[in-house]
Amino acid sequence: MVRIDYAAWGLIPPHLHPRATEILTVLEGSLYVGFVTSNPENRLISKVLQKGDVFVFPKGLIHFQQNLGNGNVVSISALSSQNPGIVTIANSVFGSKEPISDDLLAKAFQVEKTVVDSLQAQF
Incomplete structure (x- = not known):
């Protein structure tokens, strides 16, 4: 698990976890999140999350998070592996x-x- 504190306009850039699904919960503020489906569709699935909202990033798909600048944002994420890996x-x-x-x-x-x-x- 990881707690993330986002500065105004702060972001976690596009990345993927080759060995884990990630589930994120917003504890404070609002957060823009999304992932891109695999080829050939390459469809962006995104949403602005509010406090208490939960979002799942499927294993191996490129995803991101961004504070849209409306105050502090805090989230907590859990990953489905002790060794999820990260590819930025x-x-x-x-x-x-x-x-x-x-x-x-x-x-x-x-x-x-x-x-x-x-x-x-x-x-």
Whole structure:
């Protein structure tokens, strides 16, 4: 289990847990949450949660949480594994050690290589 205190506009960036489902309960404030279903649908399932609301993030799906800036937000999450793992998408893609080729990422994200280089430099 984990307690999370979110600053105004604070967020948990898109990530996934390869070995666990996560269930989140809002203890204080309101929190925007969501996950993306798997290919080929890739549908965003999202909601603004209020105090007492519960939301489930299925195992292995990319998800996020964000305080929309309306005061303090506190949540508690439980994960269905003692070793859930975490893969933060941006860190993994743009901050890998050895870097993924900027040519490959530029083609994958359909952007200029300078955009990829700028993102990689931040990690």
